[in-house]
Amino acid sequence: MTKRENPFRYGIAVDDPYFADREQELKDYSKWLTTGQSLVVYSPRRYGKTSLMLKILKKLKQEGYHTVYIDFFRVTSRHRFAELYYSEILKQMPSWQKTIKKLYSLTKRIRPVISVDEQGIPVVSLKFEERPGSEELTELFDLPQKLSDKKGWIIVFDEFQEINKLNGDSFEKEMRASLIHHTNVGYAFLGSKMHMLLNMFTRENRAFYQFGKITELRKLPVEIMVEYLQSGYKKTGIDIKEGIASGIINTCEAIPHYIQYLASAAWEEAVESKAGIDDIILGKAIQKIIINQAEYFTSQYERLTLHQQNVLKAISSENENIFNAGFTVKYNLNAISSVQRSTERLLAEGILVRQQNAYFFTDPFFKMWLTAI
Template sequence: MPTSRTSRRTSVLNSFEYQLRFTISPSTSSVYPIRGYGSSSVRGLYSKELELSLAHTAKNISDDQLFDEALDLPEKLAKADKKKLIVVFDEFQEVERVAGQNSLKVIRAHIQLHTHVNYLFMASHPSMMRTIFSDENQAFYRFALFLPVPPIPLVAMAQYIKRKFAEQGIPISSEAVQMILDITGGHPQDTMLVWSEVYQAFIESGENVLGLEHILLGKDRAFAFLSQGFNEVIGSLDSVSKTLLLRIARGTTLYSKDNHPNTVKRMLGQLVNRGLIEKIERGKYEFVEPMLKGYLLL
């Protein structure tokens, strides 16, 4: 389920869980969270009389063996509990970056044999997910249905921000909320980052009214937090791609005499595949994360 990062995947999961409770027989299914699994410490997962433990630090267990065990753990649990399980992978497009180049092939090899588990793949970069599931050279080619999730309406996000400030006893004007959304473009993760920094700036000031200075300070702190990641992304691009990002940010023409049109088209495709921009219409692109645009324009 590819979702742009302007979608609230947590809400999708909550709704999904709610529907499951009323559409699947309680005698054949369970809905419960699995937390604290993995890392380099011993983790236990209990279900009734079943206990399956994995020790990452055990000398006789390699990383590959641990990965194999982890992938088969849901199926073992479901069989032992005699119930169906649903496993959710979030930010699935990051799997190979985190787990290694061939990790998608390994995952596919395991889960395609599972008969007691269904899988939900979620991500914030639709273009990258399309590549994973639509490219015939990919391990997950045609493995799942593609279900786009619409973005959160800005009105709903504005109401959420106002409610969160109200819960802390801090009145915030509609204009201030709109300023925050103008900074983030409605990107959920960045919006939460900015308003939390605005809140912290307000608390530190000791003032009674949240004003423009708190929003500007919160914005600066958010950019400082994001700068390392943004710099790494920008630093990984070639000169043509950097120029294209700047042109998109500035709203200027993408084509020039310095680069062949086919080169520009190819570079734009690569930027889309990396999840940095998305195509809106012919010749028009927007940033997936609007604060990256703001950072380029600083």
């Protein structure tokens, strides 16, 4: 990182030097995954699940494990899943010639296709003429286990709740029926649609019931983030007092993505004004973010019914015990049942998240925009 480069990053998974803390999770998750304990990791959006898991995979790969990462947001069909999964698995094999031989003895129904890419390098892939059926999928799911050597495999399925799109139930069942026998593979299932993901692993009638250890990824500790912010600014010659750094974190409700977003905007302000970061610079950065997104916030807001808008406004001032008569009277919201319905919609839209019994805005800047209009 040069002195003129913004020391903060958002919008993509981060690694060093933009990655702070998660020491305990790095240790625990690695230990669990390498000892055959499957893992379910959930958190609201933008807490750092993907970044953390990719970092763990990178570390375990260096230790000799075969590692696979699949993002279910990118998977639009069973077909696509099968091709993607197969090619990610094969990428882990050191020599394709040897792998081909092995594949011929290990799989009967799915057959690799060898082609040559633009650089003349042979690539092995999988093509299905038809939609893969359950036998093909079983062969595919069993592949890592069959290809495992001393170190075994670590496989991450990100945004796993999206599997429901691939006509859910039967696919889930087939997947679980294979995975349950894999002694040499550690699986991690991540997701930000918490309710959907948790249902998959905690409901008795679901295929993945009790399949993995369920853990919630929390926000980053404030003290660590204060230090992270101060050191980022310092590296680029910009002053910031501890109080202002914690101001950034509070404004962003300690959500990692928004901390980096605001820190980055404040950095730009400071560079432009050739100054350190104080309340005025911070205020300007917040204003800029809100102005930049006002159009988007407006369109999100206008898609809601009047009642939903009113519930949202009420929740921006009070976010607990919202399903009681006191709340509905105070904010003029009619019946409790309609508050429940509107809240459900706001949760489903991803505008709010529920944690314990309180409701939070997923995006703290949306909340600031709303309270300012």
